[in-house]
Amino acid sequence: MTGWTADEMPTLEDETVVVTGANSGLGREGTEAFARKGATVVMACRSVERGERAAAETREAVPDADLEVRRCDLADLESVETFAEGVREDYDAVDVLCNNAGVMAIPRQETADGFEMQLGVNHLGHYALTGHLLPALRASAGEARVVTQSSGAHEMGTMDFEDLHREQSYGKWSAYGQSKLANLLFTYELERRLDSADVGDVTAVACHPGYAATNLQYRGPRESGSALRLAGMKVANAVLGQSAAKGALPMLFAATADRVSGGEYVGPGGLLDMRGHPEFQRSNDESYDRETARRLWSVSEDETGVEYGLSA
Incomplete structure (x- = not known):
């Protein structure tokens, strides 16, 4: 896998890829890479x-890009369901779903459904979206993949089921870590349930971008009104971060490479796993805890009302 780049992606002609958060950062770079390989990309924004605007920029780089922009607000379950219904109606199948969008280290807010925003967008919105699109994924002519973007910050996360939405005590980084841990617990549990149900035509994979310089780092300082923190993030991005294009490589590898199996975790293999070319990695021990994963799955069903029909 040494030195893998997007040039090594296979042709994706006649395939449909859904990317959340496709208008900027990793999602924007991933959209362009998928389009270069001939995929139809549904940009969920x-x-x-x-x-x-992002689609227009992509078409400048890839003139024959087949793109469609559709509204999908992961902080609103009604919007998620409406988006998924439209995709199922208008496309025969979905071959790749990239659960990429996210928010990071923001002041406490709630989604339209009353969820803590980071857990609501990063995990619960994507849990609901994946469940709604599962029939379309199963309709793929080949092996469909669900790729969920986590983060090295999952290592600071703990699933606090007694205060899941951090109503009693909120820390923006601990809440972010919880949401990124949830992404991994969801991925591994989904793969186990797919395997148990003998659904071999859908595979669940997780990834993380390392430290990629994107607008994600700026939202928290801006919403906190901290000019100092915003300036610090800009310096950190410039000094430590790799480009968004390189940060998207683990997602692209997880979505397309032949050697990827269900339940894998892909991230950059360079310094401190913050930059470099993609490689298979191991997330922290808590992310593989099956009891925690089953409990999170049950809570996610209850919170969103979305059931997959896959037994534990």
């Missing part, structure tokens, strides 16, 4: 206006 909270803002259609920003999505259309």
Whole structure:
């Protein structure tokens, strides 16, 4: 796998890829890479206006890009369901779903459904979206993949089921870590349930981008009104971060490489796993805890009302 780049992706002609958060950062770079290989990319964006601007930029780089921008607000389960219904109606199948969008280290807010925002967007919104799109994924002519973007910050996370939405005590980084741990618990549990149900035509994989310089780092300082923190993030991005294009490589590898198996975790293999080319890695021990994963799955069903029909 040494030195793997997006050039090594196989042709994706006649395949449909759904990317959340496709208007910026890793999602924008991933969209362009998928389009270069001939995929039809459905850009799931909270803002259609920003999505259309990103699509126009992508078409400048890839003139024959087959793109469609659709509204999908992961902080609103009704929006998620409406988006998924539209995709199922208009496309015969979905071959790759990239659960990429996310928010990081923001002041405490709630989604339209009353969830703590980071858990609601990063995990529960994607849990619901994946469940709604599962029939379309199963309709793929080949092996469909669900790729969920986690983070090295999962290592600071703990699933606090007694205060899951951090109503009693909120720390922006601990809440972010919980949401990124949830991404991994979800991925591994989904793969186990797919395997148990003998659904061999859908595979669940997780990834993380290392430290990629994107707008994700700026939202928290901006919403906190901290000019000092914003300036610090800009310096850190410039000094420590790799480009968004390189940060997207683990997602692209997880989505397309032949050697990927269900339940894998892919990240950059360079210094402190923050930069470099993709490699298979191991997440922390808690992410593989089956009892925690089953409990999170049950809670996610209850919170979202979305059931997959896959037994534990």
